[in-house]
Amino acid sequence: MKPRLATDNTINLDLPAVCADCGVREMTLCAPLDGQEMHKLCGLLQRIEFADGDAIIDEGESAEHVFNVTSGVVRLFKLLADGRRTVTGFLFPGDFLGLTNRETYVSSAEALGDVRLCRFSRTKLEALFTDIPKLEKRLLGMASNDLAAAQDQMVLLGRKSAGEKIASFLIALSDRQIARAVPADPVLVPMTRSDIADYLGLTTETVSRTFTQLKVKGLIRLEAGGKVVLTDRDALEDLAAGA
Amino acid sequence: MKPRLATDNTINLDLPAVCADCGVREMTLCAPLDGQEMHKLCGLLQRIEFADGDAIIDEGESAEHVFNVTSGVVRLFKLLADGRRTVTGFLFPGDFLGLTNRETYVSSAEALGDVRLCRFSRTKLEALFTDIPKLEKRLLGMASNDLAAAQDQMVLLGRKSAGEKIASFLIALSDRQIARAVPADPVLVPMTRSDIADYLGLTTETVSRTFTQLKVKGLIRLEAGGKVVLTDRDALEDLAAGA
DNA sequence: CGGTTACTTGATGCATATCAAAGAGGGTGG
DNA sequence: CCACCCTCTTTGATATGCATCAAGTAACCG
Numbered sequence: 001m002k003p004r005l006a007t008d009n010t011i012n013l014d015l016p017a018v019c020a021d022c023g024v025r026e027m028t029l030c031a032p033l034d035g036q037e038m039h040k041l042c043g044l045l046q047r048i049e050f051a052d053g054d055a056i057i058d059e060g061e062s063a064e065h066v067f068n069v070t071s072g073v074v075r076l077f078k079l080l081a082d083g084r085r086t087v088t089g090f091l092f093p094g095d096f097l098g099l100t101n102r103e104t105y106v107s108s109a110e111a112l113g114d115v116r117l118c119r120f121s122r123t124k125l126e127a128l129f130t131d132i133p134k135l136e137k138r139l140l141g142m143a144s145n146d147l148a149a150a151q152d153q154m155v156l157l158g159r160k161s162a163g164e165k166i167a168s169f170l171i172a173l174s175d176r177q178i179a180r181a182v183p184a185d186p187v188l189v190p191m192t193r194s195d196i197a198d199y200l201g202l203t204t205e206t207v208s209r210t211f212t213q214l215k216v217k218g219l220i221r222l223e224a225g226g227k228v229v230l231t232d233r234d235a236l237e238d239l240a241a242g243a
Numbered sequence: 244m245k246p247r248l249a250t251d252n253t254i255n256l257d258l259p260a261v262c263a264d265c266g267v268r269e270m271t272l273c274a275p276l277d278g279q280e281m282h283k284l285c286g287l288l289q290r291i292e293f294a295d296g297d298a299i300i301d302e303g304e305s306a307e308h309v310f311n312v313t314s315g316v317v318r319l320f321k322l323l324a325d326g327r328r329t330v331t332g333f334l335f336p337g338d339f340l341g342l343t344n345r346e347t348y349v350s351s352a353e354a355l356g357d358v359r360l361c362r363f364s365r366t367k368l369e370a371l372f373t374d375i376p377k378l379e380k381r382l383l384g385m386a387s388n389d390l391a392a393a394q395d396q397m398v399l400l401g402r403k404s405a406g407e408k409i410a411s412f413l414i415a416l417s418d419r420q421i422a423r424a425v426p427a428d429p430v431l432v433p434m435t436r437s438d439i440a441d442y443l444g445l446t447t448e449t450v451s452r453t454f455t456q457l458k459v460k461g462l463i464r465l466e467a468g469g470k471v472v473l474t475d476r477d478a479l480e481d482l483a484a485g486a
Numbered sequence: 487c488g489g490t491t492a493c494t495t496g497a498t499g500c501a502t503a504t505c506a507a508a509g510a511g512g513g514t515g516g
Numbered sequence: 517c518c519a520c521c522c523t524c525t526t527t528g529a530t531a532t533g534c535a536t537c538a539a540g541t542a543a544c545c546g
Contacts, residue, residue: 080402106390140386143383143386154396155329159328
């Protein structure tokens with residue numbers, strides 16, 4: 001329990017290999033932890049993988065784990081009684097999954113392509129909070145960020161036109177690439193038109209049409225493999241802001 | 244009032260009067276605190292009041308305080324560049340205001356009628372976290388609840404019809420009355436049609452029309468003073484769930 | 487009691503949904 | 517390696533739910 005005097009380096013050698021060379025450590029739950037704390041946290045994690053379309057968690061299911069995305073993309077969604085779907089978010093490497101104050105998960109999560117996560121038992125992680133208050137602080141910080149993002153999404157869903165929605169979506173994806181040290185442009189769009197539609201409160205047809213309109217106006221260029229080049233980022237940002 | 248242990252009672256006598264007879268203590272930040280911890284927290288709170296329409300915080304302004312609503316109703320909102328407004332939420336007694344992981348507030352807040360709050364310096368409150376970890380845990384729990392509510396709102400905004408939106412809104416207001424130990428029915432609607440419209444992604448006209456439609460269908464009855472009687476709660480709940 | 491603001495109702499228009507079908511990839515088995 | 521199939525995407529034609537424009541009515545307040 002006492003801090004060790006050994007260097008971080010020495011301690012890291014003791015870490016499970018998966019943590020030692022984790023590419024997203026600086027942007028996730030682990031960011032504020034020192035070597036010894038990392039070691040404690042790594043001691044209780046499990047690595048799991050999912051293939052395209054696999055269910056990671058189901059809304060309403062008992063919330064026994066929380067997760068960190070280490071690679072790939074995750075789609076979060078909720079369903080209405082008659083099957084209408086709302087995608088509540090997309091998670092990228094470094095993002096956190098499974099936070100809830102209830103007994104059950106509040107939304108479902110599916111793998112969008114191959115996904116790797118590290119998984120923690122919720123009770124074990126919470127037990128660590130006493131020992132490492134920084135962890136809980138970090139979680140609160142991440143939750144606050146999610147809350148801010150959720151409010152932006154409410155503005156988008158409630159008051160933006162289709163063009164403004166798509167522009168906002170592309171700018172947001174680009175900004176998240178920057179945060180993950182991926183070039184801002186081109187924007188990688190791994191999700192289907194239908195996923196985008198359910199995320200923006202539109203239909204696939206309208207998403208498709210709106211992409212072509214932005215292309216015709218010269219704001220974007222569509223490339224193979226779901227890549228979108230932002231040929232006029234300033235104009236897109238103005239559109240996204242509702243100017 | 245709940246029965247209290249003698250020891251608690253003694254300590255409570257030392258509390259500022261505003262905390263000693265606070266009606267929302269059990270549902271807010273203070274809920275998990277014992278007498279002594281309450282005392283510490285009360286030591287750094289200020290009581291402030293606002294009249295109808297007053298700005299409580301402004302989006303983008305430096306986030307130096309956090310608040311607890313003790314009486315009245317608060318409207319949270321965000322604006323687009325051209326003035327379009329989205330109401331991101333309504334706060335009732337017991338609700339928390341001002342949480343952010345950034346330097347600034349993420350949305351604006353206005354009083355909807357007379358409002359009383361207790362205000363804490365953000366830095367002082369955060370300093371208390373070390374001493375009272377329960378406080379931070381409580382804040383994380385409240386943030387998680389807010390996040391779940393935000394996702395429900397995304398489903399509403401993205402995929403529900405006007406009728407489903409109004410039904411969901413009324414059921415949610417009723418449920419929050421129950422949580423505050425106010426009878427489930429009639430639902431008190433202190434906000435204007437325009438507030439409701441900006442909350443549900445509609446126009447005032449559509450809100451008004453939809454209320455009359457629900458009335459004609461026999462699901463609600465509109466009474467003076469913004470009271471709505473839920474004459475067929477089951478039907479409203481089915482409608483809200485998208486059945 | 488008069489002025490003001492909020493609410494309701496009606497007529498019309500439009501952005502986006504819906505219905506329909508034709509391309510475009512992308513993976514698989516022959 | 518090609519042909520086929522399946523799914524995703526794009527484009528077109530039409531429909532519709534809600535917005536917009538426009539009065540009138542009720543509620544509120546000084």
